[in-house]
Amino acid sequence: MADSSSKRGKKFQGPKGTRDFYPREMARRRYIEQAWRNVAIRHGFDEIEGPTFESSDLYAVKSGEGILGELFQAFSGKSPEDVEQVMKTGRAPYALRPEFTPTLARMFADKAASMPRPTKWFAIPIHYRAERPQRGRLREFLQWNADVIGDESPRADAEVIAVAVDMFSELGLSSKQLTVRLSNRDLVSEMLAGIGVAADDISRALMLLDRRDRLPAGEFDKGCAEINLDPVAFIAGLDAVQKSMNDALAAMENGKPRPEIESDSPAIANLIGLLEALAAHGILKWCEFDFSIVRGLAYYTGTVFEITAGSERAIAGGGRYDKLIEMFGGPPTPAVGFGMGDVVLSLVLEEHGLMPDDAGLAQSLNQRPDAFVFAAGGPECDAALVPLVAEMRRAGLHARRSYKSTNKIDKLLKDAAASFARCAIIIDEGFSKGTVATKDLDDGTQHIIKRSDLLAWVRERRGVSKE
């Protein structure tokens, strides 16, 4: 398949880590996108979009350093300067966007003076990462982003979590299948500082914590030793706070008053605020505190969270990035948001049998034909097919037709059923006398109606279609 040249020309296959969306796959993609879009809009988010490639510097500025190696780079071959730069430095002036947050921050920073606070934006951009594909991870994928900008309170954190949770409900997933794991980088930083870790070593300690479960035995302790951190005390302290927070969460979930938590830590106060905001949204049962969640991105501040399902890769992740807009030349502006990819979400939906079949997708996407027309008579019926279909389409109806050469009713009805049309319109002998036969493909009822009444009849069907 690599090179079957000769008589029929070279065959190509899509690049590694990309997908071809044939009609069925496209319908599934639209199904997910529709849920994302509908839920975001009803939660008061406005849709935005940005360019699919940005200046490389936009990503260099904010993300971690290691990220740069996973970018697909881009440049114009028409510019000798660019070509030379790429040859010399290996760095192109542009990069295909690997995430959306920098674009969003840039867009907000550009118009910050005129933007309302809070601003709530969502986007469904396509992203590119030059990673090796594996389960739940491709090189080209969609990611739903929802962000609340300009509200520093944990109420905003809860809002973005709530929109994600509501979307899961929309698709049939429950808190039994998913968990929102909450953490706060400031809390962990406070604790680290409290037990004597130097300010310069804190980000390194966070990285260690992030990888604790994945590191080989002993490596975590070794890393801690290098920054003068007592691993046992560190983890014990973290676990103690985590437990008291989760106890509080459990109590509130059961309708009991929140237990007092004695602390003068701003981060704890913030987490308690988050807890109360999540309770107000009625989504505590989806949540738990897990202070081992750190997130890899350098720009996160304060609240961070991941949403996980079983053993799959995290289905969504996000957090606060209170300094990013400022870094892009805007006014100091707090912001919080998350990204959710379509790849892992699709896997989770499939696992739980929650992806509708073709008929369900057609229904859900509002793509069912209003009518499926075929001719089952002589040549005069065949000749009437195209004009009739054309008339229906001009009238705004979704009309499909059979392309089969047969005039057997059973085959044509099968053809009609395969289109998931609401009804079949049969052009038969009656056509010469001004009538057509109709058949409701959902309940099987049939009528002979006047050709002149057809458009109205089909229109009415569309209105009364059953769910």
Added chain:
RNA sequence: GCGACCGUAGCUCAGUUGGUUAGAGCACCUGGUUGUGGUCCAGGGGGUCGGGGGUUCGAGUCCCCUCGGUCGCCCCA
């Protein structure tokens, strides 16, 4: 970048210790059962067995290389 497994029609696969013109089901197209919907019957298009090289009288079936896929590691926005 590293590792494991896999690679026969669009899809799922069969293919005997290497032996004549490579098979099945599904899907697709056509026709029949002389006019009603995931039945039945018949026929058809479509693979040079991922690609290249080698061993052999002869390879889909053995060896090497290569490309691709899947799943891990690294990384994870």
